[in-house]
Amino acid sequence: MASFRVEGGHKLKGEIIPQGAKNEALQILCAVLLTSEKVTIHKIPNIRDVNKLIELLADMGVKVHKLGPESYEFQADEVNLDYLETEDFLKKASALRGSVMILGPLLARFGKGKLSKPGGDKIGRRRMDTHFFGFQKLGAQFHYDAKNEIFHIDGKNLKGTYMLLDEASVTGTANIVMAAVLAEGRTTIYNAACEPYLQQLCDMLNRMGAKITGVGSNLLHIDGVTQLGGTSHTMLPDMIEIGSFIGMAAMTQSEITIKDCQIHRLGIIPETFRRMGIQMEFRGDDIYIPSQRHYEIETFIDGSILTVADQIWPGFTPDLLSIVLVTATQAKGTVLVHQKMFESRLFFVDKLIDMGAQIILCDPHRATVIGLDRKYPLRGIRMTSPDIRAGVALLIAAMSANGVSIIDNIEQIDRGYQHIDERLNALGARIERIS
Incomplete structure (x- = not known):
C-alpha cells in the first residue's frame, strides 16, 4: 500500500491543466x-x-x-x-x-x-x-x-x-x-x-x-x-479537479491559473467558492486565483449562517462538498455543509478535527465548520484516505498544515486524480509517494 508524505506550508505558483472528466x-x-x-x-x-x-x-x-x-x-x-x-x-x-x-x-x-x-x-x-x-x-x-x-x-x-x-x-x-x-x-x-x-x-x-x-x-x-x-x-475538463484546485489555492495562499476550464459548463461551482470568500478572475477560459491571506464566508441576506448543500444539476455537485468543508476550516466565518445524498461521506472530518479544525459533526449528513481565519493553523498528522474526494480534501489540509502529514491508502486518490503528486510538485508542493 502506498502513502503520501506531505510537507505542509508551501505556497504554489504557476499554471495547471485539469484532466479529462x-x-x-x-x-x-x-x-x-x-x-x-x-x-x-x-x-x-x-x-x-x-x-x-x-x-x-x-x-x-x-x-x-x-x-x-x-x-x-x-x-x-x-x-x-x-x-x-x-x-x-x-x-x-x-x-x-x-x-x-x-x-x-x-x-x-x-x-x-x-x-x-x-x-x-x-x-x-x-x-x-x-x-x-x-x-x-x-x-x-x-x-x-x-x-x-x-x-x-x-x-x-x-x-x-x-x-x-x-x-x-x-x-x-x-x-x-x-x-x-x-x-x-x-x-x-x-x-x-x-x-x-x-x-x-x-x-x-x-x-x-x-x-x-x-x-x-x-x-x-x-x-x-x-x-x-x-x-x-x-471529454470535458474535470469540474471536480477544477473545484479542488480552487479550494487548494485558497488554503495554501497560492497564486495559480487553472487552464482551459470551459467555464460555461461549470454551473454554480465558481460562484459557490466565491461565497466562501475566494477571489478569482476569469481570463478567457482560464481561472486565475490570486494569493489570499484571508477569505471570509458570506452569510445569507438575513445574516444567518451560509449553508452549502449538494443538489442535482444545475445545483452544487456532491463531489465537491468535501473540498468546501476543508476550505472553510481556515476561512473567516461559519458554514453548514449538508451532504444529502451519502450518509458516510462526512466521516472523514474526524481527521480534520485531529489536525485542529473546529468542526461539529451534527449527524451523518451535516457538519458545521467554524473557520479559524488562519489564527490556529492545522497541524500535520497521520491519516487514511477513505474515498476519492475525502482523500483530496485531506491532501489539501496536509498541504496547508504546519509540519509533515502521512496519508495512507492513496490508491483511493489515484482512482480519481491523475498523477496528482507530480502535477502539484511542479507548482511547488512537497508531496512524496512512499511505500
Whole structure:
C-alpha cells in the first residue's frame, strides 16, 4: 500500500491543466460497445478507475489502440459475450463501480447482460434500482442472485416507453439512454439527470446516429434507431479537479491559473467558492486565483449562517462538498455543509478535527465548520484516505498544515486524480509517494 508524505506550508505558483472528466469518461467508454465501428476518444484521464474500465473492455474483445497520452481508439466489432460468464469478468467488474454502465449498451446491442455487484467508494448506500427500473420499463427481464450478488438481465426486443425516474441518477440515466437508443419506438425519460457529463454522452450518441432531444433538460426523448456508427469525442475538463484546485489555492495562499476550464459548463461551482470568500478572475477560459491571506464566508441576506448543500444539476455537485468543508476550516466565518445524498461521506472530518479544525459533526449528513481565519493553523498528522474526494480534501489540509502529514491508502486518490503528486510538485508542493 502506498502513502503520501506531505510537507505542509508551501505556497504554489504557476499554471495547471485539469484532466479529462472522470465521471464522463466512465460513461463515454461504455458507449463504444454500442457500435461495431471505430470510436476515437480524446482527453481520457490516466487514472485507476478509467484504466480498469479500459482493461475490462479489452478483455471483452474490444480492440483498444492507444493513439497518444490521452487519446484512444476503440472498436467493438468482435465482442466476446462468453467472457461475461467467466469468474475473471465478475471479479474485475465488481472492483469498479463504473462497470455497471456496460449493461445498457450490452442490452441494446446484444440483448443480454450480466454483472456482479459493482464496487467503488464506501460513502454510504448507492442503490442500483434506477438502472434496473429503466431496463424493466424498456422490457428487459431482471434477476438478482442475492447469494452470489450477480445481476442477470435478458433484454431482447427492447421497446420504447415513458418512464418517470424516482431519482435523477447520473449513471442510471446514462445507462437507460444507452439502452434506449437502439430500442424500437420512442422512449421518454422524465426526471432525467442533466449534468454536463450526460449532455456530453447524448451529444456523442447523436453524432453516432442516435436521435435524442431535450439534451440539457430533465425531459429526454429518444427515438430508437437500428444501428449506430463511429465518431470522435473530446471529454470535458474535470469540474471536480477544477473545484479542488480552487479550494487548494485558497488554503495554501497560492497564486495559480487553472487552464482551459470551459467555464460555461461549470454551473454554480465558481460562484459557490466565491461565497466562501475566494477571489478569482476569469481570463478567457482560464481561472486565475490570486494569493489570499484571508477569505471570509458570506452569510445569507438575513445574516444567518451560509449553508452549502449538494443538489442535482444545475445545483452544487456532491463531489465537491468535501473540498468546501476543508476550505472553510481556515476561512473567516461559519458554514453548514449538508451532504444529502451519502450518509458516510462526512466521516472523514474526524481527521480534520485531529489536525485542529473546529468542526461539529451534527449527524451523518451535516457538519458545521467554524473557520479559524488562519489564527490556529492545522497541524500535520497521520491519516487514511477513505474515498476519492475525502482523500483530496485531506491532501489539501496536509498541504496547508504546519509540519509533515502521512496519508495512507492513496490508491483511493489515484482512482480519481491523475498523477496528482507530480502535477502539484511542479507548482511547488512537497508531496512524496512512499511505500
